[in-house]
Amino acid sequence: MxxxxxxxxxxxxxxxxxxxxxxxxxxxxxxxxxxxxxxxxxxxxxxxxxxxxxxxxxxxxxxxxxxxxxxxxxxxxxxxxxxxxxxxxxxxxxxxxxxxxxxxxxxxxxxxxxxxxxxxxxxxxxxxxxxxxxxxxGTLDSDILKKLEELSPKLKEEKDIEEEVDPRWNTLKKLLTDK
Incomplete structure (x- = not known):
């Protein structure tokens, strides 16, 4: 060169x-x-x-x-x-x-x-x-950003997460609050 x-x-x-x-x-x-x-x-x-x-x-x-x-x-x-x-x-x-x-x-x-x-x-x-x-x-309007938002995994609501908790954990949590 x-x-x-x-x-x-x-x-x-x-x-x-x-x-x-x-x-x-x-x-x-x-x-x-x-x-x-x-x-x-x-x-x-x-x-x-x-x-x-x-x-x-x-x-x-x-x-x-x-x-x-x-x-x-x-x-x-x-x-x-x-x-x-x-x-x-x-x-x-x-x-x-x-x-x-x-x-x-x-x-x-x-x-x-x-x-x-x-x-x-x-x-x-x-x-x-x-x-x-x-x-x-957040001011860019792009088809690619819309598609990424559409395909991104959705977060579950907090109440849905609480419903899925094993009930045995709730019993253990009572031990902490019963003092």
Missing amino acids: KPLKEFTIPFVGLKIGKHQFEYKIEEPFFEYFEYEEFNDVKVDVNLELDKKATLLELNFKITGAVNINCDVTNEPFNQHIENEFDLVVKFGDEYNDEDTDILIVPHGTYEINIQQYIYELIVLAVPIKRIHPGVED
Whole structure:
């Protein structure tokens, strides 16, 4: 998979200090990763790169919305997402990304590609259980919800439950009240 050019930062020409980068992420970005869970994507990524003499500190902040399908009703809705991530880029003998917060790149590297970090930040910001806000507050009118309500097991009335109690238990309960 060839890296996307717009997410490659050539840091060798940057002065020591803080630098700001902004990206607008939309659906074609996820098509590149062949990720098809989102119907639509509108996410802003703010990246602050702090270049120091021996390392780079990257602070990612994402905000926006992804349009996904509800797990209960399969109705599409916009899920607001926010996430933040700090990455330290150090220089070493060989490439190493085993630690999630530290990336080691070989000496002589002059650019870094951040597309994978942005992809993971957005995907991990989406809740595991995706429930339409209308399901939670009861305002969504959906055929699927009506069918689920129709097929759900009905709770018996409390008096029916009391009638089904074995009469021997009632005798034992008298022992507690007869003191």
